[in-house]
Amino acid sequence: MEAMLVEGLQFKRLDDIVALIVKLRFNCVRLTYPIYMFTRYANLTVQQSFQKLDLKEAITGITQNNPSILNMTIVEAYVAVVDSLIAHGIMVVSDNHVSQPGWCCGNDDGNGFFGDRYFDPQEWLQGLRLAAETLKNKSHVVAMSLRNELRGGHQKEDVWYQYMSEGAKLIHQINPNVLVVVSGLSYDTDLGFLKNRPMGFNLDNKLVFEIHLYSFSHNGRGWMSNPLNTFCASSNQGFEDRAGFLVRGQNSTPLFVSEFGIDQTGADESQNRFLNCFSTYLTENDFDWALWALQGSYYRRDGMINSQETYGVLDSNFTSAKKSNFLQKFELLQTKLQDPSSKQTTSFIMYYPLTGECVLTNEKNQLALGGCSRSYRWSHEKDGAPMRSIGSKLCLKAVGDGQPPILNEDCSSQQSAWKYATDAKLQLASTNKQGQALCLQSDPTSGLIVTKSCMCLNDAECREDPQSQWFKLVPSNAYSSSLSTNGRWIVEATTGQRVKLMCVNWPGHMQAMLIEGLHLRPLDNITASVAKLHFNCVRLTYSIHMFTRHANLTVQQSFENFDLNEAIAINNPSILNLTLVEA
Template sequence: MVAEGMSKLPLDEISKAIGAMGFNCVRLTWPTFLATNDPLANITVRQSFDRLGLNFSDVSLIERHNPALVDLSLIEAYQAVVSNLGDNNVMVILDNHISKPGWCCSRTDGNGFFGDTYFDPNVWVEGLNYMATLFGSHKNVIGMSLRNELRGPRQNVEDWFKYMAMGAEAVHAANKDVLVILSGLSFDNDLGFLSTRQLNVSFSSKSKLVFEVHWYSFSNSEAWGNGNPNDVCGRISGSVTNNAGFLLDRQFPLFLSEFGIDQRGVNERDNRYFSCAMAYAADKDLDWALWTLQGSYYLREGVVELEEVYGLLSLNWTTVRNQTQLQRVQSIQQPFRGPGLSEVPPYKIIFHPLTGHCVTLDSSRRLALAVGPCSERWNFSDDQTLSLTTGSTPSCITTVGVGMPVALTECDDVMSSKWALLSSCHMHVSTKVAGGNATVCLDVGGDDRSVITNPCRCLGGDASCDPEGQWFKLVTSTRLIIS
């Protein structure tokens, strides 16, 4: 119930670091009991640590870094975090993560679904109303997530519709301005039941309701470990669309409110999944929240000072755990075609999810291409050419040969390459080598910068093969590019 990291750094430093890394919003968790159990909510931060038997040094460090917090009540400390984020122009989504404070989540923890031991629907609605009212004056609180990861043996569609409508109405009645964010079933992997039925609420649903979905490698762990990555990415991306992505086609906002990776880069299943998820998020232009910021926990599942390897920050909170991974997610922090981005006609970027870069002109070599900023407008035409949409003379990407850098040629040149999207994930951008039958795919050269063509990898179903370097996603964008 106390935001992590208060024993590591001053709150204001953490808030500023969030903005400096390019993030504009925090999904801040809270347990129902913080809003509905006054004796619990009104103990101080110091008393809470004492009750849990945590080392006195934790309180001393909070007192050193955040002296104004240590003797506030838990609910006041939560408010202080929200306010400080607002002072630093960071938006907040209040996320009702669990009822009874503790680590989340399991199917049998008593917090999973309406009617579970700690999940009384009436108490939950009371808590939502309390928090929506309490934070009504905090203009940086822009949304309330009604409940994280509904799950367990009690879960069913009828109760979802009944109680989610109750929760949504309670939040709307208390605060007309915040977005109402609704999670699905099965640990928020499934919103498919909305394909045939809508949630009935008294307010305009398409101006206020947002649906959220989660996506991790461990949701499909065996597939990522044992399957061909091209096939697995194609199949699971299709499943995400069937379970949640279809809502975009119905003009409902979809929020990928949890996705993430072991930041150390040692988990092969995570690594395979994350490039796929990055491509999907870019292609669908999703809003998203990365799990997670914190480098450590005061106490998690009985372990004091547990390190969070999915955390963007290191154990000491003063450095980024993996600068390369941060760079990757920064590539999708700005919308590609979201609201307000209609300054230019739609064009394509050629996005390389493994690096977070895009195919662009190589400033050091004339008519050569490299991976770098997403600063070029491409067109993928009906005649299967990939051409620049700027300049007086159209230029097309053309293969020169196996292992060779691609070139830009005039599009009416008979040598201009025709490109096709191969494999189940549609991310192998392929062509035939001029004068031969060899099929090659866009790739990144050994200098980790130049764009070349190589024989297409992993098309044969080999589970041990790694195709990520050859994954390029053609993403539609209307973002204004300023040269």
Template sequence: MFELKQLLFPTFCAIIIFPFTLDLPTVSSETLSVSSRWIVDQSGARVKLACVNWAGHLEPMLPEGLDKQPISNITDLIVSSGFNCVRLTWATYMFTRAEFGGQTVGQSLSSFGLQAALDGVTNYNPNFTQLTLTEAYTEVVSELGKKGLMIILDNHVSKPSWCCGYSDGNGFWGDQFFDPAEWLMGLEAAANLSLDHNNVIGIGLRNEPRGPRSNSADWRKNIESGAETVHKVNDHLLVCAGGLSFSADLSFLFREPLTFSTPSIRQKLVYELHWYSWYSGLPYGSGNLNQICSSDMKRVMDAVGFLLTPDQPYTSPVLVSEFGLDQGGRDPTGNRFFDCFMTFAAKLDLDHALWALQGSYYERNGVRDLDETFGLLTHTWDAVRNPGFVQRLGALKYPLPSPVTFGFTTYSAIFHPATGLCVSARANTSLVLSSCGRGSSVWSYDTTTLMIIFSERSVISAPGEGFPAVVTHDAGCKGCQWNVVGGAQLQLQSQVGDKFLCLDGTSGTDITAETCLCLESSQCVNSAQVPTSQWFQFITMQSSQAGVTISSA
């Protein structure tokens, strides 16, 4: 249906890169709206969301982790990990049923026999124990606001529980626990909460619509009603809508986009995409990763990614509001998937929300103090579980050109998804991987000469197999012409004599020219060998004399 190359291969220009700076100014919902595929502020400048999910929708209805650390420590870790917003989940019943949301934190934890969790909250956050659950949730919103963090209040379920099962009664309008009228009451309450907290920038209308009752007609009717309800209470809020099949399918909008009785809602509409290794049904754990990644990217583009196409009736921002993997690196399938995800998310410059912040749960599916292996934080909530992952994820914070540039200029870098680093030229002419925007160089790719050009004068050359690639002024050199090859179109190949070699990179070492991996669909099928060290992607960034910008406002 949709050609990925329409979005993946823009025209590049090459300019000088300046030292990197990080700026996280305070943002309020009053400043945000939608322009084409972007979320923008009042001036029209891009606001890129780099969020993390914080669960508050399980049976105790208390945001997780308050039994492990003072809330100020938790919010500090969110900021220091490079996130500028939180997708804070909630259950409808917390707002609509007094017997749920009217309980105190102490009463709720005690009712589930979670004495150890209650003792922890009393120790680390004693001011919470006598708050009602709705008051406690509001207090978390306030604490996040103190650190300048934007918030999306995400309606995750109706009846508080772990999510999500196909037939769990929480999945689609009209299900056992999902009364449409009560759902609207919950959205109204969440929107009212936002009126006193300008750091709440949006409402997630419903997490992962699913189940045997699901259909596009009812989805459309209810999403329109939900958006109207939120907008009537607070017309500053973004409204975030995930599609069918667990927020993975919005293909039905291609021919008939959403419309609203209140036209201004269209300038607040953001679509959501959830993407995990198991969503595609493809064999990420084995098989040729070039072919698998190419197939999965096409699936995502056809299902949701087409919404990013400029100047169409359906054009809208897409927030990948859930993605993630085992932070301990113990899942080869997840690791291989994440290489593909990084490629896609960096190239399309997607707003994103990592699943998840929490390192543990008070109780999940009957297991107390359960460890969350996908958690950003450790089980004790006192540190990041995988600092290398956080560094790699940081590459996604670099924004593409804003709709309004104000003198900012675009440039292209060569991104290495497997490390989250970019290609830089050393003084001795060899190439190395370094932080994107900090020491990375400026490149362009000439599709006529097939040369990768550095600073308009030099080109990349492959001297021979196993040797470091270099930059040279000799445009007539052997090994200076590069084709984009592989099923995923991510490998840069040059012919040196009778050999075809690909750029190959590992963090901390020179980039070398090596035998190309897994180019044919029959290769690497039953092998642990993967081509990701040879995956490189041209990505467009934005810079000024103040530095490369990571936009959070």
């Protein structure tokens, strides 16, 4: 953007914002920059940049929260952000977003394609070279993206091949360890031309393509006006045709979905439908991705100071996520599902995109929704085959309309045969004894999954909203690995790869029976410091009596003897009413 500094530093300390990124379970940040930052403004300080834009209030906030940043040059500040991300274990994709600093994107903004007003190809290559040289010794800068969203009336495929090839090879020459990310045409929504003319090189297996998709990318109004099953299937197939094909076949290449997103306030139902649909495709293919965007507001955007970003995960003050259920919604998307080195048999997770949850079972062998890390695994050989619970002899059986399906040993009746009900492949259906198709559906009243008459069996004519019946079988051969031993080594149980424990001791066994320091700092800040110090493990101590004699004692009750409640109430108020075991 115009200020050429990551957003939010007037509200929060840089390390605190990065700690929030960790807390939200992102392992990577796509960190954007303009070419001119390196080629024209490299010696400009942050304070000078903000003064030029008359951002007095932001300067005051940065002075309070990040005083060391103000006197840095904007390039030094960019590196400082990289260093903070690296210190917290976050990977960085450095992305050239524009040349002239400012909001992206428009067809006629001069930043769109090679030869446009602000897009001189030679200055672009110079900027890429300077950026690559600046970052080449940063090991957690794992990728460099050549250019965001090429667009406009001057687009030509031959020119794309010429300059994208030149830029990719330049970065690889400077830093052969970094991935080089190449975007497509038409706002980076189209890589289809690569079907007929591949890039012709793979940079020693360092070449990655990127693609974008939003609800409005192709007929955005259709999410509300068209039959939803049909429109979702068409949208996902269109993405496959324009980009997804790159991950198929013998000559497959990685595809990075480097932008997608929605209004995080939840107010736009068409965007909600888009995300529910697209997440089934993303999880089924286990794509790498980057969500637009972190920031809840901008220093300045299109001349407006403190402009709000509804697509931002964080609120406008960079305090917390806008959506309280963000982690639930994105849990499966943030999970590694497929691993080419895994020796595990592929099974299926039953995913419910409407909430982001997955299917679990209760003590009565009934289905319910819950966290995807605890989800049941299923085998399902083909449409019409039984759905078997992995590790048991039980199969899923439909009982009747409005009734919860059950797990039992009947794996041969028609009620235990499951298939996708429509071409959209989003509704899992069996039949009752009378041959009626019954689809899985979440019942919010009971909290169980039941079978109900299938909606929208004739996709092309249906105007109902079938999302309560959307369940996707997501393939996975990657399991949360426990640890094992191999001779003298500690290893991952599933892969056999060595795990080196680099731990720090954190006492919780003292008289108060609570880990130390919570009267001084918020818990999340302390754990962020653990990560920043590059520990990958904590030896967390406890006393036996905490479990055998004091399990029902609250933290507040324990601490009353030490007159420490006031300090904990300031820094960790939610801890006080927990029992010691809960804490």
